Amino acid sequence: MDNRITILDTTLRDGTQGEGVSLTVEDKLKIAKRLDMLGISFIEGGWPGSNHKDAEFFIRARELNLQQARITAFGSTRRKNIPAEHDANLRQLLDIRVGTAAIFGKSWDFQVQTAIQTTLFENLNMIEDTVRFLKRSGIGVIYDAEHFFDGYKSNRAYAMSTIRKAYEAGADWVVLCDTNGGTLPHEIAAIVASVKEQLDCPLGIHAHNDCELAVANTIAAVMAGAAQVQGTINGYGERCGNANLISVIPNLQLKLGLPVITAEQLAGLTSTARYVSEIANMHMPVNQPFAGHAAFAHKGGVHVSAILRDSSTYEHIAPGLVGNRQRVLVSELSGQSNLVFKAQELGLELEANDPNTKILIERVKELEHQGYQFDGADASLELLIRSVHGNLEEILTLESFKITVVKSVDQAILSEAVVKVKVHGESVYNAAEGNGPINALDNALRKCLMQHYPSLQTMHLSDYKVRVLDDKDGTATKVRVLIEFSDREETWSTVGVSENIIEASWQALCDSIRYALLDVKPALNKRAEGAKEAVGLVNH
Template sequence: MTRTVKIFDTTLRDGTQGEGVSLSVEDKLKIAQKLDALGVTYIEGGWPGSNNKDIEFFVRVKELELQHAKVTAFGSTRRKDSQAAQDPNLNRILEVGVSVATIFGKSWDFHVHTAIQTTLEENLAMIYDSVHYLKQNGLEVIYDAEHFFDGYKNNPDYALATIRKAEEAGADWVVLCDTNGGTLPHEITEIVSVVRQNLKAPIGIHAHNDCELGVANSLAAVMAGATQVQGTINGYGERCGNANLVSIIPNLQLKLKYEVISEEQIATLTSVARYVSEIANMHMPVNQPYVGAAAFAHKGGIHVSAILRNSSTYEHLKPELVGNKQRVLVSELAGQSNLVFKAQEMGLEFDTSNQQTKQLIEQIKEMEHQGYQFEGADATLELLIRNAYGQLEEIFTLESFKIMVAKNLNQPVISEAIVKIKVHGETCYNAAEGNGPVNALDNALRKSLMAYYPGIQNVHLSDYKVRVLDEKDATAGKVRVLIESSDFQNNWSTVGVSENIIEASWQALADSIRYALLNQTRSDNKPEEQKERLGLVNH
């Protein structure tokens, strides 16, 4: 018998409660489409009773014609000492026209007395009335038992009574919430097992990550009988975040063999995680399991030598299953195996005994001595290797650039860059303003290249880091600039080093644009004459 788990995504509601996360209506609509394509069962769009932005989302999401997911609206049980039919929050859920409602109620007697300041009996009535009212109006109802695990540990009889009341009222799902994120996996297993014996309604789990156990607790709950998992993409959420669906989905499907989404959908997991991080403007940790840039990255020479023979020596699964890829980092710790792997990845014959290869290795070592770091700048490294093997011609060459920064009293700083480059023998001279000198340089360079390569408009700088290498020299010290770029399909990093921060930035920026054009050539499968125009030469 196939074991199935339904995924309930609350990135658009609970995820936005995370520090630094703010999504516009347009952002939420874009993410909803990605979540639907990923194959989640429920998308929690927001709390229509709390703000107008969420109301607008529920109106506009109907235009998307989602294929897989049901959109659910969030709210609380009715207010104490009132009637469900007159409760504004419950009625707002009905007004936005969703087919599924998710409402939460109190499971912890401490919260009943302290937070909502009512009796235990009235709280049970609030749960029953609210679920029953929504069911009477034809909605599927998911009941979130807030603070359930803390409530159970404090007063198990009352905690169980609250979810029985929700079931009695007709709740389609009863979701057990570890709202404070302080429960341990063995406790989750024990408590969910007890609930499974006392409840006929299907059970869900909603875990928070305050002990860094959100994923582990979600898996424990499923193995004890839960069949719905709530969480967010990349673990966004209040305090330490929610359970991370990007780790939960592959753990359930690829490790525990539950049926969650299709093979084709799980292969998009990395791109979805990175897309959401871009839209949310949140930096994605490189070491995030399954989907991070370093999740399948190898640095030690012994490791690389082994994975060249068989990748399972140092990888727990094939990265392609989740849409990621294997990476080999080149650094002072790496051996020749690392460069061999990188070259093979590019389809090059890499003979470590020939003079060309030895010169490249010496060049890389010398650049590292100067302060370059290639383990975080794969794109710059690929350009170096291709250039050494005669597979890359200059798409453009710099003739000069000038930058002007002006500041007047009580006025913002103005940055302007003038860039003069040569593209296929033609001189291009353009000026552009920007938020800062690097942004101005970027804009001027793009302006010059746009006529030749219109696809460059899809490339954007997603991260910019500066590190001072010689701290003792203070502002005169050498700096390393690392630029991360994206075109919503791929991410790549480039590096530049100089005593001058603008020159280091130019090096990284120019490499980023060169690599973007190289990528476009490969992905577009252009004819040979177009490839030559992009600066690629086949030998």
């Protein structure tokens, strides 16, 4: 008996209804290809009858040459009191020539009478006519029973009659939707099990996260008999979002032993989560389970000491199973184990009784007392460890910089930076404009280095945070700047602290560029394996 769980991803439809999420047609095509690589069975691309962008997506998606995923269109049951073949939205589903459609209909008597203002009998006709029309047209039907759990609790007999109509009309799947996201896991489990007893058909679950329970409700439904899971990457979706497939998939596969995707595809889970967040321009929570940067990060000295002996002491799975990695954070709470672990990650020999270890611990505590925060700035920490270890060549030394900001009445603010640095002992001088003083500094500094290090063209700023450390001195107080950069291979963060926000930003910016040049030989546009470390640490 095949107990494989089928996944329908609705990131491109339900996910785009989340606040701040907007995808172009090109974005949706890129994500669709990535979802196919992940092993998703159905990719819900949008509602072609609702907007031109979704209609264009379905036309262009025919050229994607997907390996296993089936592009699925979303739509609703026919409008009340008209034949299905005359419904414009249903005709649109035929026009775009998809093989599968996900159709939603009403299950809750309150919704029928209040939202679409028709009779309970006509709603049943709408469901039956729509499913039969699509099946006669050769389209597979996934029937989404909207508000099913609320409907079941309000009028059990009627809710059951709606999904029975859909299945008898030929629906391939009946998906039970917790549309308002207010049902608890024990209720989900009991209702799905009850439906399974009354209706022998393939069941699915579509859960929303309004009570922070979408993942738990999805798992409860699967354990009660659901065989299809609907959700989105990173949990994007309307209001509080949908069930997060980045959590659902490994929980089903690794915890319950249910086949969902291959082990190789599962190892691409983290990269998929981060890829989609980049395309959607949505910052991914650092503590997101399974795929977040902190999902397998350890800070307490006792924890680190234990994972050095056996990582399962403080990790529920091996990070590599989902494509993530173990990280050890260093702060004033750290012990020697943290620094020894970090040094080992860098391939440096550092023992607990090594004098350099004690120097590092004291240096970290001193800097964190000043306001630095290394558990959120791994790149600055790596530079610090390498600097104290004493095997780095200083390639970048500041001589001076000057920033000019001009604002006229009828024009936008213009920032210009002039930077003079020594690169491998040679003075280099350059100027550049930017949309702010930090952007201008970044542009000018890169111009100074580009001749030697053209690989800097591939890095870009992905996040910039400023935090006031103590407001008692007003505008003269210390600030901490955290900068995040990305290139084609990785993402890294650096930190700077000063009473002057420009100086703090400069520190973090220099660390970011120095980190980017680790293992890069001058005048090469790619990282060179085995190259000498060619980076120094900014003087904090």
